Amino acid sequence: MALFIHSLLIVLIMKSHVELQVGGSRNQRTVSCDVDTSSKVDELRLIVENYLVILDDEVRNTQDLVKELQFAVSTNQETATAEQEKTRQLVSGLQVAASTNQERGTSEHEDTRRMVSELQVAVATNQERATSEQEETRRRVGELQVAVSTNQETAIAEQEETRRRVGELQVAVSTNQETVIAEQEETRRMVSELQVTVSTSQEKVSAELRNTTLQLKETRRQLGVMERQMVELLESVSALKAVTTIDCSDILARGEACSGVYVVKPDCGRTFNVYCDMETDGGGWTVFQRRQDGSVDFYLDFANYSLGFGNLEGEFWLGNDYLHRLTAQGEYELRVDLSSLDGRTGYAVYDSFRIANVSDHYRLTLGSYSGTAGDSLAFQRNRPFSTKDRNTNDWSGFNCAERYHGAWWYYGCYHSNLNGRYFTWTVYDRRGIIWNDFPAPDDRSSLKTTEMKIRRICVRT
Secondary structure: OHHHHHHHHHHHHHHHHHHHHHHHHOOOOOHHHHHHHHHHHHHHHHHHHHHHHHHHHHHHHHHHHHHHHHHHHHHHHHHHHHHHHHHHHHHHHHHHHHHHHHHHHHHHHHHHHHHHHHHHHHHHHHHHHHHHHHHHHHHHHHHHHHHHHHHHHHHHHHHHHHHHHHHHHHHHHHHHHHHHHHHHHHHHHHHHHHHHHHHHHHHHHHHHHHHHHHHHHHHHHHHHHHHHHHHHHHHHHHHHHHHOOOOHHHHHHOOOOOOEEEEEOOOOOOOEEEEEEOOHHHOOEEEEEEEOOOOOOOOOOHHHHHHOEEOOOOOEEOOHHHHHHHHOOEEEEEEEEEEOOOOOEEEEEEEEEEEOOHHHOOOEEEOOEEEOOOOOOHHHOOOOOEEOOEOOOOOOOOOHHHHOOOOEOOOOOOOEEOOOEOOOOOOOOOOEOEEOOEOEOOEOOOOOEEEEEEEEEEEOO
């Protein structure tokens, strides 16, 4: 680039010089020409100065590039030297590895020669053993050939003996066949006689069986008549007993001391079964509710609670219709026995208890409280009975039986809920079997067992 600028500068100077010569040859012309020549010389000088400045800049740039190239060359030389040193180290390492491999090859070659020598010795030894075993085999084959020859002679002798015995057996078989034929004929004759005898016996047995069948039918008919008479007799006895058996108090009074299921007839209606508790507080209690293991679903409708459900020996509700018939005959007291899942027990006694009829929704009449479990039923006093399908609670805006999974004398909603959901673990859930004051006012966990029972105090006149 600097060379180009320098050449251009020379061309411009030469051009200016030629113009000056032409201008000198025309000196005879007017003075105005001299003035023009002087101005051109000034312009030429200015151009030369400008080009010299540009040339200096280009020279400096060229020098900077040369320095950079020199630095790069120096750096490349250092890198090449480092790589050359690495290459030398690698070559040295390869030479050492080659020397080591050569030594290993020599050692392995010696091992191979030694193993080949050992194999040759072993092969020679095996050949000697094979030759010895071959001789032994030949000797044994000779002995076997002699033994086979001897066995053949023995086999021929035994074959002759076998043929003789077979001949004797053929004679014996022929004799036995004649004997068997004779015995077969005798057997056939005896079978024919037995068939006749069996046929005669079958006719006799068939006649006897027909007679026996007729006798059995008559016996069954007589047993059926006797069974019906016995049932009628038992019903008559039960009816006679029930005529004066209003409840479990009467059953206790006539001397029955064992708890269990008995028949009662509290009014002119039909009899029904009840469970009598003859042990608690003097006995005579008629049980109408029991919860003990969750085996019976108590979340039922109004009809089920009217007629009763469950098993009198297990969990049950006697039925509101029967409960009304019982309590309508006299004055009754109520006892409620409770136990918690952690083993605590308690009871509540009310000196008066009565249930209205279905037209009044089995309304609860309740007397004064005594006991250890706390008074958690008084809140339900004078309230009608509600179930999930019949809401008789006029205090709250919802069905308490449906909300709390039960059936009870609710009143917006309860302080007790003994027909609630059964839980097998300790839990505080308002849908459970709850007696607010038991196990404790601050512990309203769902209960393990409950039993509600009534006992007659006096007959209503």
